[in-house]
Amino acid sequence: MDYRRINNFVVQLPSMKASQVDSPTFSPLYRQIKRLILQALDSGEWRPGEAIPSETELAGRFSVSQGTVRKAIDEMAAENLLIRRQGKGTYVASHNDPRAFFRFLRLVPLAGGIEPTKSLPLECWRAKAGPEAGRVLGLKLGDPIIIVRRLLEFSDAPVVVDEIYLPGEIFAGLSLEVLKEHQGSVYSLFEEKFGVRMIRAEERLRAVAADRSSAELLKVPEGSPLLSVERTSFTYGDRPVEWRRGLYSTAAHCYLNELG
């Protein structure tokens, strides 16, 4: 199978010439395979925690060599979308995996060690999207949204209070009871009960003064400095599906970040 035929095969443009690198539609075979696997993940063909077909099997399905499938999977494993397990198979990443937990919560105690974490849902109510939530979540003005208020405790001391904004359409069945019943992270709940998997997020950090209500919950003086963390989370295809704002008390903890 020569190069030209290969490029044409998956792109399904039989009239395409080999040298089309300038063309915006060009991408190497392994990226096209990657996109196909991504689509399958997005469509729910394989669910989080499950194994995807073996490399050999996928190679057959897409009519490419095993090495090309491997390169596609390599990239997706590097992006934490898939997890390889030698001798077993390749699995869809899941927020139930304890390793996934600290990928999104960067807060660590100042005095080393690992602490027991507890999430306490406080409130959960319905509202209509304002201009800001609409912009961030890609909703129209007045679309239904759900807001969750939470408290996070480390070693039984309150450290974070946050509000989570979700599109009402997708998270229709969400309630305070559902949140309280669930064991594990919020993202594992979203993944299990609503079929929404967060794969990436952007955070914007600032220092702010504690308002009255947050100060009470976090047991710090009103006006004391808190770390404000605003997060937009994305699922497959970079579709935003969550916006949240947290206020972190950094008296005994800090936000740890790695600059590569």
Place this chain on the structure above:
Amino acid sequence: MDYRRINNFVVQLPSMKASQVDSPTFSPLYRQIKRLILQALDSGEWRPGEAIPSETELAGRFSVSQGTVRKAIDEMAAENLLIRRQGKGTYVASHNDPRAFFRFLRLVPLAGGIEPTKSLPLECWRAKAGPEAGRVLGLKLGDPIIIVRRLLEFSDAPVVVDEIYLPGEIFAGLSLEVLKEHQGSVYSLFEEKFGVRMIRAEERLRAVAADRSSAELLKVPEGSPLLSVERTSFTYGDRPVEWRRGLYSTAAHCYLNELG
């Protein structure tokens, strides 16, 4: 060339058996190649901005296939240690590259856009390492250190004030004049004048109240919330070579972080 001989070749343990995966010294060939390239970088065989030998050349030098060298370089390119340029060659990453600049400064204006940045060195003095600086920088108590105080302006408004702690041994010739003369980032100065390349850093963020002196420099009220950013930077081999603490005014800017 069979697998066993290959593994023995680079590790230089002719008595080693093929199935030594349990052994802590085991690593696949391409990682051993990676380590050798890393050593060459550390020793200064190729300097930042220069091209390293071609894949074919390195393959010959290490007596492995070009594909194996490629995999080693792939990993190092993913870690921003090397930069590949199709048709030209593979280059040692440099802090002179404008793309490297925002890898370490995560501050962006709240209201979009890119702003002109200016670094104003204020002071530079010698001191002796205390217990804290000693621990972080891996120095003995009383070892010489150099401290730099700086102000960072965005669009001519002060946004960051920071202090940089450096091992006096390595940065012996550093002075306020040298800092003021240099065009470009501090890291590009370190790389050009002192042969020290920062490749990775850890940052710890907290919210604090502005002290008098910082408040004056940043033109904010004393006691107002500031983002405290403590950074430890590492060079090849994870050796710490810089510690700094910055206070960021987040009135018009925020610290942007990507969670993958």
Place this chain on the structure above:
DNA sequence: GAGTGGTCTAGACCACTGC
């Protein structure tokens, strides 16, 4: 046109898992 990195294939063998 020569040299470099980029892609793709095919095949061999190793290492791990679980039946």
Place this chain on the structure above:
DNA sequence: CAGTGGTCTAGACCACTCG
């Protein structure tokens, strides 16, 4: 033992850069 991912090789050809 069979099946899966992991490593390594060898060779072909494409795409880019520069002289």
